[in-house]
Amino acid sequence: MINLIFLTTLLPLLGFLFNGLLGRKIKNAFPDAIGENIIGWIGSSTVGISFLIVLGAFIQTIGLPAEERSNTVNLFSWLSVGGIQIKFAYLVDQLSLTMSLIVTGVGFLIHVYSIGYMRDDKSFWRFFAYLNLFIFAMMNLILGDNFLVLFLGWEGVGLCSYLLIGFWYDRKFEKGTTSQAAKKAFVVNRIGDFGFLLGLFLIYVTFDSLIFKEVFSKASTFPIAESTFGLIALFLFIGATGKSAQIPLFVWLPDAMAGPTPVSALIHAATMVTAGVYMVSRASIIFASAPAVMTIVAIVGLMTAIVAASIGLVQNDIKKVLAYSTVSQLGYMFLAAGVGAFSASIFHVMTHAFFKALLFLGAGSVIHGMHHEQNIQKYGGLKKYMPKTYLTFFIACLAISGVPGLSGFFSKDEILWNAYSNGGFVFWLIGAVTAMLTAFYMFRLLSLTFYGTERFNHHHFHPHESPGVMTIPLIILALLSVIGGYIGLPKVFAGEHGNLFELWLEPIYAPAITKLEMFGAHSHLEELLLMAISVAAALSAIYFALRVYREKPHIAEKISNRFKGLYNLLLNKYFVDEVYEAGVVQPIQKISEKFLWHIFDVKFIDGIVNGVASLVDKSSGVIRKVQTGIAQSYAVIMMVGIAIVLLWLIISL
Amino acid sequence: MSTIPIEYYLILSAFMFCVGVAGVLLRRNAIVVFMCIELMLNSANLTLVTFSSYLGNSIGQVFVFFVMTVAAAEAAVGLAIIIAIFRNKKTVNIDEINIFKW
Numbered sequence A: 001m002i003n004l005i006f007l008t009t010l011l012p013l014l015g016f017l018f019n020g021l022l023g024r025k026i027k028n029a030f031p032d033a034i035g036e037n038i039i040g041w042i043g044s045s046t047v048g049i050s051f052l053i054v055l056g057a058f059i060q061t062i063g064l065p066a067e068e069r070s071n072t073v074n075l076f077s078w079l080s081v082g083g084i085q086i087k088f089a090y091l092v093d094q095l096s097l098t099m100s101l102i103v104t105g106v107g108f109l110i111h112v113y114s115i116g117y118m119r120d121d122k123s124f125w126r127f128f129a130y131l132n133l134f135i136f137a138m139m140n141l142i143l144g145d146n147f148l149v150l151f152l153g154w155e156g157v158g159l160c161s162y163l164l165i166g167f168w169y170d171r172k173f174e175k176g177t178t179s180q181a182a183k184k185a186f187v188v189n190r191i192g193d194f195g196f197l198l199g200l201f202l203i204y205v206t207f208d209s210l211i212f213k214e215v216f217s218k219a220s221t222f223p224i225a226e227s228t229f230g231l232i233a234l235f236l237f238i239g240a241t242g243k244s245a246q247i248p249l250f251v252w253l254p255d256a257m258a259g260p261t262p263v264s265a266l267i268h269a270a271t272m273v274t275a276g277v278y279m280v281s282r283a284s285i286i287f288a289s290a291p292a293v294m295t296i297v298a299i300v301g302l303m304t305a306i307v308a309a310s311i312g313l314v315q316n317d318i319k320k321v322l323a324y325s326t327v328s329q330l331g332y333m334f335l336a337a338g339v340g341a342f343s344a345s346i347f348h349v350m351t352h353a354f355f356k357a358l359l360f361l362g363a364g365s366v367i368h369g370m371h372h373e374q375n376i377q378k379y380g381g382l383k384k385y386m387p388k389t390y391l392t393f394f395i396a397c398l399a400i401s402g403v404p405g406l407s408g409f410f411s412k413d414e415i416l417w418n419a420y421s422n423g424g425f426v427f428w429l430i431g432a433v434t435a436m437l438t439a440f441y442m443f444r445l446l447s448l449t450f451y452g453t454e455r456f457n458h459h460h461f462h463p464h465e466s467p468g469v470m471t472i473p474l475i476i477l478a479l480l481s482v483i484g485g486y487i488g489l490p491k492v493f494a495g496e497h498g499n500l501f502e503l504w505l506e507p508i509y510a511p512a513i514t515k516l517e518m519f520g521a522h523s524h525l526e527e528l529l530l531m532a533i534s535v536a537a538a539l540s541a542i543y544f545a546l547r548v549y550r551e552k553p554h555i556a557e558k559i560s561n562r563f564k565g566l567y568n569l570l571l572n573k574y575f576v577d578e579v580y581e582a583g584v585v586q587p588i589q590k591i592s593e594k595f596l597w598h599i600f601d602v603k604f605i606d607g608i609v610n611g612v613a614s615l616v617d618k619s620s621g622v623i624r625k626v627q628t629g630i631a632q633s634y635a636v637i638m639m640v641g642i643a644i645v646l647l648w649l650i651i652s653l
Numbered sequence B: 001m002s003t004i005p006i007e008y009y010l011i012l013s014a015f016m017f018c019v020g021v022a023g024v025l026l027r028r029n030a031i032v033v034f035m036c037i038e039l040m041l042n043s044a045n046l047t048l049v050t051f052s053s054y055l056g057n058s059i060g061q062v063f064v065f066f067v068m069t070v071a072a073a074e075a076a077v078g079l080a081i082i083i084a085i086f087r088n089k090k091t092v093n094i095d096e097i098n099i100f101k102w
Helices: A007-029 A034-063 A094-117 A124-143 A147-165 A178-207 A212-221 A226-243 A252-258 A261-270 A272-282 A284-288 A291-312 A318-338 A342-369 A387-401 A407-423 A425-450 A468-488 A500-516 A524-551 A553-562 A564-571 A573-626 A631-652 B006-026 B030-055 B059-089
Strands: A071-081 A084-092
Touching: A007 A034, A007 A124, A034 A094, A034 A124, A071 A147, A084 A094, A084 A124, A084 A147, A094 A124, A094 A261, A094 A272, A094 A342, A094 A468, A094 A500, A124 A147, A124 A261, A124 A272, A147 A178, A147 A226, A147 A252, A147 A261, A147 A272, A178 A212, A178 A226, A178 A252, A212 A284, A212 A500, A226 A272, A226 A284, A226 A291, A252 A261, A252 A318, A261 A272, A261 A318, A261 A342, A272 A284, A272 A318, A272 A342, A272 A500, A284 A291, A284 A500, A291 A318, A291 A407, A291 A425, A291 A573, A318 A342, A318 A407, A318 A425, A342 A387, A342 A407, A342 A468, A342 A500, A387 A407, A387 A425, A387 A468, A387 A524, A407 A425, A407 A468, A407 A524, A425 A524, A468 A500, A524 A553, A553 A564, A564 A573, A631 B006, B006 B030, B030 B059
Parallel strands: none
Antiparallel strands: A071 A084
16 A cells, blocks of 8 residues: 555545536536535545555554655656756655545545535535645645655645635635735745745755755764754744744734635644644754754744734634634644654644644534624524534534543643653743633633524524534544544553554654753653643633633623733734734835835836937947948948958968 | 960950949949949950860850840849839939938
């Protein structure tokens, strides 16, 4: 099955071509929903088959001894320019298999869900074509065995993200249109990609290769200056901040909620935004060689986690809350990577993919049932109308809040523990506060949506449970959110054989871990104590949120009136968008208009062009007088010429 | 015939050619210019005939017939052009016919 891994990218590509080229015809050829079903199931099955292939490759790889688990599948020679030989090859190893399972597995469920969610959309076929294209690009990103294939996927998912954010291009979104949100995502990502490209150039210059295996083996053996590693790691991390929505480039992700909800679940929560985490984790040896940058990664992750979580406290759009929650959780992943716990960060990628996809799909189910109303202040008491959605959403809330026994608990405490033992007490404290905030805003969201009085207008809204095609993926994801964490039981619970997930990924990170030389001795008692504190904090936050928003909503109002300044600051997202608008966008527009356009372009560029033209015009005005129009004078010149040539010939004889 | 050395013929031919060139470059009347061109052609013919006789090779003389034929045809066309110009411009002075410019 390892050799068939190319099918996991080929099938979604074929699905994209099929639905993209023939989708409209199919939809028109069949009556009612049949056409949509055909399109939807073709789109889903390509991803589903891909998942089975990845699963087969995974089982095959597990059967191999640990040192033979990294296999390269060569496909074809992609670029051959001078000394540069780039092969289009896939690397099938523990890390790429883990990510592939997440992407194709969760991707398949979201595809199936979309059949229900996108029902009767006029561009149903276009949606599935884009989704398949996204899976194609994402699988290339994950499976590529060199930085160039990774970059191909990296740009591909960016394109799909852009296309899908602006999918409903004719709809309004907040103050603008969805196209503006799509553009914002694209442009902000471009800034990150620029850093990523610089990193790639520097890698090529330093290691003379772009293939992972060669680069990383050279990185761990060759004597290379720490400053070089630092620059490469920093550039790569800039790329990651763009794609994975970290400070300072996180502003695009909340706006990305303009896209349909399955897109938010698939691209902007479960898969694409974790590409940065994957890349950092893949290049772990480079980051481990630059301790200063590791600290930057950890601090940026931590800052993002708490800033985004605090914004999430007061947002009223159901998807906005989840978007900031995603940013915050991504911050957690970078915190883990920054303190050297790469496997913990990937573990959190996985559990987060389960419960965040579930949360988004649940939110989608609510939005679907509420006729596209997204304001949680206008929900309330939906529990009895949508029991399945409520139950799965409730499980996801428990999981993300880190309630013991669910997946989120294991991955989050793994990260917090590593932050404490490798980073320090402050890292742990901020992380734990973030976890508390997370628990609070999730249960605020849950209470406002499903509990309390019904605040919607019964004449306009008729809440209803979503069809089975939507609720079954929810149930599967809820199951995964519960049990997903047990493959990564921390040592303190698992006993002898330790953390299975960490053990599985260990060969990938072994060089980086040896270089970092950390993991000081800490007692299990300490770990349990910290765990107990963070769980207690989360549980009290849950209790507080339920109590306030379920039973005494007026308290929330009182508190927000009391701290009006802080409340407005959070409600307006720390005015980051406004600051960027005033500090970056406006100056660039002003400079472009006043200087680059009116002065540089009009005066300088046009001056050169027009100057050359008028120079030619003037000088030819003088020279043309030579043409008298009298044939005899031409003949004279011709004769003189012939005479000179003859003279020269005679002399040279 | 054999008493006259070849140089005489060649010098005469060169002289005729120079007269022709001077006429083409200096005279204003188009018909005179035209006649000067004929003079240059005939000086070339004379050279061909001279060398033909000198080398005992008849190819040069055959060539002269061709040149004469072409010259006759060219004379017809050239004179026709001059007549056409005269009809339009009422002159055959070539320094007055200077429309061949910007």
